[in-house]
Amino acid sequence: MIQSPGNLLEIRDLKKTFSIATGLFSRTLTLTALDDINFTVRQGETLGIVGESGCGKSTLGRCILQLISPDQGQVLWLGQDLTRLSGEDMRRRRADLQIIFQDPLASLNPRMTVGEIIEDPLRELRPELNRTERRARVVRIMEAVGLLPEMINRYPHEFSGGQAQRIGIARALVTEPKLIVCDEPVSALDVSIQAQILNLLSELKDEFGLTLIFISHNLSVVRHVSDRILVLYLGRIVELASGDEIYGDPKHPYTQALLTAVPIPDPRLARQRNIDALKGEIPSPINPPSGCPFRTRCRHARPRCAEIRPPLEQLENGRLVACIRWREIEAERALEAAPGG
Template identity: 60%
Template sequence: MTQISSIQTNSEANAVSSGKTILTVNNLKVHFPLGSDGFFKKNDRFVKAVDGVSFEVREGETLGIVGESGCGKSTLGRAVLQLISPTDGKVVWLGQDIAGLDSKTMRPHRKSMQIIFQDPLASLNPRRTIGDIIAEPLMTFYPQLSKQERRDKVKAMMDKVGLLPQMINRYPHEFSGGQCQRIGIARAMILQPKLIVCDEPVSALDVSIQAQIINLLTELQKEFGMSLLFISHDLSVVRHVSHRVMVLYLGKVMELADKDSIYRDPKHPYTKALISAVPIPDPDIERQKEQVVLKGDLPSPINPPSGCVFRTRCNYAESRCAEKVPVLEQTGVDHQVSCLKWKEITD
């Protein structure tokens, strides 16, 4: 677990609630077709990785995205950036629907949308110096810059992310995992984008390094004002870095709320289970807290359960849960839940 005490809490969560909306995702779907069962038999089955997700991101906001492995978090992040073509739905970026745009039409938008990957070393070209790696976006979008101008910008960004400028001619294998992630952050930040998708940026790092990277992202956000989609399995980290939290299960949104509401008063049984699994440092409180244990395993996204996709693992499921698909329902100010029984569960 990440050392929570050493992570800086984002204290501006309430301030961004009135911020300008820069990204609107509406009913986004990403379905991957399966291969054919044979020459004469067409296979019309699909892996429903993302299945009707809708949300908004505001300027300067961090939206945390949580859920088990296989729930569609990374696929959603890549679909927002159009690194994966959506099957259906809209991705409205700065007022323009970019869903399904070809690479040439999409290219101008790449300047304002970047990604930080989970594996820091694997995301860096081992044959290029870190100076060239960080400068690559500048060469693509600002070809008029001289070599010295690019070098100066790269050194300035290296300094901001905690790398010594004199390391500019070294190669990725000469750096630790935490340093490689700083290189990835510098590459993402060099164009000063408006949105960065952080795809589990600390899960591959040592516990002692995770808090440093989280604090760095928070400091950069305060300085440059960019928005973050922060994907993570670690709900403790998500709570400290996010303004709002979205809970995904089998490609669908189970709950979406500001971080204080969702941790203090979760409405969905899946959210309750995830939060109950987060260990509390105080052993007395840890022993006394209510444990919510999920039954069974995550169903296959090829053949998800009818009605509510969570019903096969829900302790509150009844017959109507298999017949009716729940929709996101407003339960309070900036709090939505997709559950037919949320009122009965929380009363």
């Protein structure tokens, strides 16, 4: 399989299901977490992945890193399919592929010092380094993420949430990876600390030449760091475009609805955007709606939306949208916005 020029990662036809055991007659149900996922990640970019809780964002990140195995499809890293690697071959790839977890304190071993936590990946993935070289790299990375070297012998419980997340970032960064999956890395932090961590990630990306996949349920957070944004709904891609396109001209009704949750300072404009606010709960992935998965919550839905599964249509500049009515919806919105509309 040939890798497209400039792409570090390619996801092709990825699918992941889980078997759910029920107490009723010992039945087993199938939950479809990811369904026919296709996208690329370019070297040096930040791809934001956004959607409500339960849409498959974290499952996608873990499938990319092979922390869980997809049922079908390919995860092409520099042209090599990670899903076909043996355990030992995948282990050798781990230095290039790292993750930052959502809960900073829960992801750190409370019995290890900060120095031991950050150094641990080096022992496993960089065996060519001796103890002195490992310790020197740990100190350098601590300074890069804003931690003082004299903190090296402290334990996780001695740090605030923001500092603990800096430790998690240092641990991911110490092996000099090419790609880091950031799985809701600021959702457990205060708003003021969130901004500091987001700015830090942007600085580290430039300093170390990183490629990032940034997962979040918050579009305003994703906008701050992402070059392109992928919108997931019920395990399917509904839109993929640049950050400017997503925020300036969203095509899919789900993306438009998500944007109404982003605070804006003008109350008049906020009231106008509320017409597309999300209503109801996300359907169960065990029994998703027929046709378009978003139709049960979409004010633009028509009877044919229940009959046709929308294909992922490619527009200009590689933009993707999965909605059979998006052109009609744009025309309707233009009429509503016109004087006297």
